[in-house]
Amino acid sequence: MITRLLVANRGEIARRVFRTCRALGIETVAVFSDADASAPHVAEADFAVRLTGTRPADTYLAIERIVAACRASGADAVHPGYGFLSESADFARAVLGARLVWVGPPPEAVAAMGSKVEAKRLMAEAGVPVLPSIVLPAPEDAQDSEDAPDPEDPLLLEYPLLVKASAGGGGRGMRVVRSPADLAAQAASARREAEAAFGEGTVFAEPLLEGAxxxxxxxxxxxxxxxxxxxxxxxxxxxxxxxxxxxxxxxxxxxxxxxxxxxxxxxxxxxxxxxxxxxxxxxxxxxxxxxxxxxxxxxxxxxxxxxxxxxxxxxxxxxxxxxxxxxxxxxxxxxxxxxxxxxxxxxxxxxxxxxxxxxxxxxxxxxxxxxxxxxxxxxxxxxxxxxxxxxxxxxxxxxxxxxxxxxxxxxxxxxxxxxxxxxxxxxxxxxxxxxxxxxxDEHRDALLPPGPPEPPPLAVLAAALAGAAAHRRDARVLASLPGGWRNVRSQPRAARFEEAEAVYDPLPDGVVLVSAEPDRVVLEDGGVRQAFRVACHGGKVYVDSPAAHAELTPVPRLPEPAERAAPGSLLAPMPGAVLRVEVKEGQRVDKGQPVLVLEAMKMEHRITAPATGTVSALRVAKGDQVEAGAVLAIIDEENT
CATH class of the missing domain: 3.30.470.20 (ATP-grasp fold, B domain)
Structure with missing residues (x-):
């Protein structure tokens, strides 16, 4: 019988397994990286072992360290969750070799399905219907190689193709190829992503069944x-x-x-x-x-x-x-x-x-x-x-x-x-x-209209009224006077946000204020009453109702001088590592042309030119770590 189980994973799946263990009376052990020290799954476990570091390779993918955590915590069983080491035959063997209960399939079954190429061969032999496929050798292996794809192979003429990593999952190492001219570049990109995510870069191609x-x-x-x-x-x-x-x-x-x-x-x-x-x-x-x-x-x-x-x-x-x-x-x-x-x-x-x-x-x-x-x-x-x-x-x-x-x-x-x-x-x-x-892709325009959505006017108005109520609540003098009272009123009262502006005294025609508190505003518009919940966090105002949501940035009455990025700056959309730079200073680029590639969360993200122009400055190089909002390059836009 299992008495103490270690979950070799994090986040949602660790909490999910712990929930069942509590119901069964099984003690639980969490492992956690430095970045997860305060994570809920750590707090919920009966015992927890730190895996020093933040990178997956040093923590949740480190087989020896996780087995050592089992010994240190007294765990007698391991559940791998999903992702990370859950489909590693080597990890399954290491757990069993440590005389622990492995909550998963036999290592031999994991290994058999670990390579999609080998799995398809086994499935075909078992009578399971499969698509035709071909392994795409790396460029250094394709030269003068008998393994190089035959350009006359019917599969390579049946476009579109889907290039896929043989190892791993989660959509990593997958690329759609719609013409022969794109095959080499997309295969190389899929191979790099597969190597980064799974440590194994074999990729293959099969027909893409569109509409399936x-x-x-x-x-x-x-x-x-x-x-x-x-x-x-x-x-x-x-x-x-x-x-x-x-x-x-x-x-x-x-x-x-x-x-x-x-x-x-x-x-x-x-x-x-x-x-x-x-x-x-x-x-x-x-x-x-x-x-x-x-x-x-x-x-x-x-x-x-x-x-x-x-x-x-x-x-x-x-x-x-x-x-x-x-x-x-x-x-x-x-x-x-x-x-x-x-x-x-x-x-x-x-x-x-x-x-x-x-x-x-x-x-x-x-x-x-x-x-x-x-x-x-x-x-x-x-x-x-x-x-x-x-x-x-x-x-x-x-x-x-x-x-x-x-x-x-x-x-x-x-x-x-x-x-x-x-x-x-x-x-x-x-x-x-x-x-x-x-x-x-088919319904993208309907699902994601171009440009960020404008905040609903009533939500902006609710944010303004909640802010006024908060000022009254926090007033240190003359607190008994109504908000915004003055002897002579020459201008309507308004609240400005970066996203929109709301005049709240007087209210817009047809809008009636039912109640206003710092965290809740009720408005009536055209005879229909609607409640808005308002909260402030991290310099933002958040407004929620069953029909609308808004995230607003207040504009201060007396803004502090702030350093701003130069016009044409290309900013990092997320923290990550610069995988490669595809342009040079002084180079002319077209709108949408790749400028560089960031790697974040084990996936490649292409950063493209926002407009046609000239690269006047490159602020990063291959291998650099960047934070969200960092200036990557400056592009001087051409006048049209």
């Missing part, structure tokens, strides 16, 4: 020969090949295709002697089914399966690891569940860091999070803050409940993808179940 759905099957197998399939999950809403919204069951899979998926998943599991929880992923277009990969771990999106099947998959993982036998058949599904991944990222899907001053999501939905109000989002790890899950009798009700919870959430201090998630959930095509892997 991404559908996966949850499996659970014990050591006694039983293999469960727990329905399928639709994971087609993706950005950068990373899932954003998942649901169970898929709205686009019929009974015949569902049986094909189930049969293929069982074949895959039995072919490699699988034990524990895992996921077999497929592309589905019409009735065509093609194997993508097998994830030999618990998936991020496992909660939708738990909600529909009424199971605790972590508990079942632990029981299987202790040798328990599964019942012959799994429970029957009930209803529909939808999950949204809440990320700290901007409108361009670039990760964001900083203090999350407020994190509140209303009751009625499941929230699996790695953060809480006051958490700091560091630049070293994945940018996911939480998973929000709604379960209901029907898909329509589940989608509606999830969208409502996200609208009502109070998220202050770090930019998130909340607006995008709500826009997807509200989109008619999504509501109709018409989803595919290119959904966000």
């Amino acid at each position: 759905r991404h559908v996966e099957v949850q499996i659970l197998a014990d050591t006694h020969g039983t293999v469960w399939t727990l329905g399928e999950r639709e994971c087609s809403i993706q950005r950068r090949h990373q899932k954003v919204i998942e649901e169970c069951p898929s709205p686009g899979v019929g009974d015949a295709t569902r049986e094909t998926l189930r049969d293929a998943a069982v074949r895959a599991a039995r072919a490699i002697g699988y034990v524990g929880a895992g996921t077999v992923e497929f592309l589905v277009r019409g009735e065509r089914v093609a194997f993508l990969e097998m994830n030999t771990r618990l998936q991020v999106e496992h909660p939708v399966t738990e909600q529909v099947y009424g199971l605790d998959l972590v508990r079942l993982q632990l029981e299987v690891a202790e040798g328990a036998a599964l019942p012959e058949e799994p429970p029957r599904p009930r209803g529909h569940a939808v999950e949204a991944r809440l990320y700290a990222e901007d409108r361009d899907h670039l990760p964001q860091t900083g203090t999350l001053w407020r994190f509140e999501i209303p009751d009625g939905v499941r929230v699996d999070s790695g953060v809480e109000s006051g958490s700091v989002v560091p630049p070293y790890y994945d940018a996911m803050l939480a998973k929000v899950v709604a379960h209901a009798a029907t898909r329509g009700e589940a989608v509606r409940r999830l969208a409502a919870a996200l609208r009502r959430a109070r998220l202050h201090g770090v930019t998130t993808n909340r607006d995008l998630l709500v826009a997807v959930l509200d989109h008619p095509a999504f509501r109709a179940g018409d989803t595919h892997i290119g959904f966000l």
Whole structure:
């Protein structure tokens, strides 16, 4: 029996595993980097071991240090979570070699699926449908090599292609290639990202099935020969090949295709002697089914399966690891569940860091999070803050409940993808179940209108009125006088923010003030009453209502002189390392032309010229570490 379990992971998944352990009476051990010393998962564990450093390679990916943490803490079992070392056969062997219980599949099964190239070969032999593919050798290996791709190979003529890293997952090391001229550059970029993220740079290409759905099957197998399939999950809403919204069951899979998926998943599991929880992923277009990969771990999106099947998959993982036998058949599904991944990222899907001053999501939905109000989002790890899950009798009700919870959430201090998630959930095509892997690209203009959204006028007015109420509350003299009182009034009273201005005395025509407090304002407009909650953090004003949200920056009456970046400055959108610089000083560049590439959170981010002009200054070089807002280059824009 497991008595004390160490979770070799952080954030949301560590807290998720701890929750089940508490219910089972199992003691818990957290590991944490310097950046995570105050993280919620550390506080919730019974014991915690610091892994000095911040980089994943020195902390959450350091096998010897994690095994040593098991010895130091007295842990007798290890759960790998997902990401990091969860699909490392070497880590599984090290845990077993230390005579600890490994809550995962056998190392041999992990190794078999660790290479997507080898996995596809094994699956084809097992009768699982696969797409044709070809390994793309590195440039130094392709010269005079028999392994170099044959330019007449039919696969290389079937564009578009998808270049993929053979190792790892999470969308890293993946590139879409639409013409032969782009293949070499995209393959090189995917190879670099794969090497940075997984330490292994092998990449391959396969046809891109545009318009296909991404559908996966949850499996659970014990050591006694039983293999469960727990329905399928639709994971087609993706950005950068990373899932954003998942649901169970898929709205686009019929009974015949569902049986094909189930049969293929069982074949895959039995072919490699699988034990524990895992996921077999497929592309589905019409009735065509093609194997993508097998994830030999618990998936991020496992909660939708738990909600529909009424199971605790972590508990079942632990029981299987202790040798328990599964019942012959799994429970029957009930209803529909939808999950949204809440990320700290901007409108361009670039990760964001900083203090999350407020994190509140209303009751009625499941929230699996790695953060809480006051958490700091560091630049070293994945940018996911939480998973929000709604379960209901029907898909329509589940989608509606999830969208409502996200609208009502109070998220202050770090930019998130909340607006995008709500826009997807509200989109008619999504509501109709018409989803595919290119959904966000197809509907981008509707989901993300160009330019930052303007703050709603009533929200700005509420911020102004709350500010006036706060000034009255904090007044040290003449506190009994109404706010803004004067003998002679020559100008209306207004509050200025960088984003907008609000005149609040007199109020705009048709608007009635019902009440105004420093943290809550109620307005009536056209006979409709609406309440706004107002909060101030870090020099910003945040306004929340069920219909609108605003983040405002007050303009001081007497601003301090501030150093400003020169016109044409190209600023770093996030902290990161300069991977390479692609221009020189004095070079003319076109709008949208790559200037340099930043690496942040193990992904490459291309920084492009905002306008056509000349590079008058380069402030960084390859290898430099930069903070968000740092000046990278200055481009003198051409006059047109």
